Amino acid sequence: QSVLTQPPSVSGAPGQRVTISCTGTRSNVGAGYDLHWYRQYPGTAPQLLIYADTHRPSGVPDRFSGSKSGASASLAITGLQAEDEADYFCQSYDSSLSRYVFGPGTKLVVL
Amino acid sequence: QITLRESGPTLVKPTQTLTLTCTFSGFSLDSDGVGVAWIRQPPGEPLEWLVHIYWNSDRRFNPSLRSRLTITKDTSKNQVVLLMSNMDPADTATYYCAHIPRADTIDFFAHWGLGALVTVSS
Numbered sequence: 001q002s003v004l005t006q007p008p009s010v011s012g013a014p015g016q017r018v019t020i021s022c023t024g025t026r027s028n029v030g031a032g033y034d035l036h037w038y039r040q041y042p043g044t045a046p047q048l049l050i051y052a053d054t055h056r057p058s059g060v061p062d063r064f065s066g067s068k069s070g071a072s073a074s075l076a077i078t079g080l081q082a083e084d085e086a087d088y089f090c091q092s093y094d095s096s097l098s099r100y101v102f103g104p105g106t107k108l109v110v111l
Numbered sequence: 112q113i114t115l116r117e118s119g120p121t122l123v124k125p126t127q128t129l130t131l132t133c134t135f136s137g138f139s140l141d142s143d144g145v146g147v148a149w150i151r152q153p154p155g156e157p158l159e160w161l162v163h164i165y166w167n168s169d170r171r172f173n174p175s176l177r178s179r180l181t182i183t184k185d186t187s188k189n190q191v192v193l194l195m196s197n198m199d200p201a202d203t204a205t206y207y208c209a210h211i212p213r214a215d216t217i218d219f220f221a222h223w224g225l226g227a228l229v230t231v232s233s
Contacts, residue, residue, distance in 0.1 A: 036219040045207055045223040052216040093217045099173045100160040
């Protein structure tokens with residue numbers, strides 16, 4: 001049971017915009033700890049998409065963007081493409097648990 | 112270009128100790144602020160952070176697993192070794208090592224190895 005909550009799945013048609021939420025608590029995101037996002041295709045390793053709430057590593061398209069407000073964060077994907085179908089995880093730090101924590105993941109389905 | 116690769120046994124017996132090696136290139140574990148982490152993912156489950164080691168040999172452990180974990184580094188070989196004792200079938204997972212860059216934020220995992228699937232079974 002994760003301290004970060006994500007919807008199990010979201011879906012969208014090609015070209016649309018989708019958002020994936022990640023909701024934390026007062027001991028992690030709500031305490032001001034940054035949030036990071038990863039994408040994982042089946043059978044492969046996760047890939048960093050967004051770090052420190054809003055920053056994109058080099059090579060990540062600007063179709064991906066992150067935002068955060070209070071204890072909640074969101075990953076937005078615009079111009080949805082078939083290749084975006086994957087699992088998306090958020091990650092932060094929890095001061096009560098004294099550990100780095102991941103969300104349970106959200107499966108993005110491109111219709 | 113940063114790369115990491117996990118190596119070790121694919122099958123261990125219950126109660127045995129797992130030893131996994133992460134061999135990396137493209138960065139130095141001598142560099143200020145840099146670290147290497149181990150993260151695992153049971154089949155069909157979310158990711159779970161285990162431990163990491165920094166350039167200065169400082170370590171951070173998942174408190175729920177701390178008593179079972181050992182992590183060491185060999186900077187000359189560009190390797191980080193994870194030992195996990197008293198393995199149980201519940202520890203069956205893909206184990207990843209990941210690069211932690213120096214950054215003005217909480218640690219994140221910028222580059223990952225391909226992962227090593229470890230099955231615990233008698």
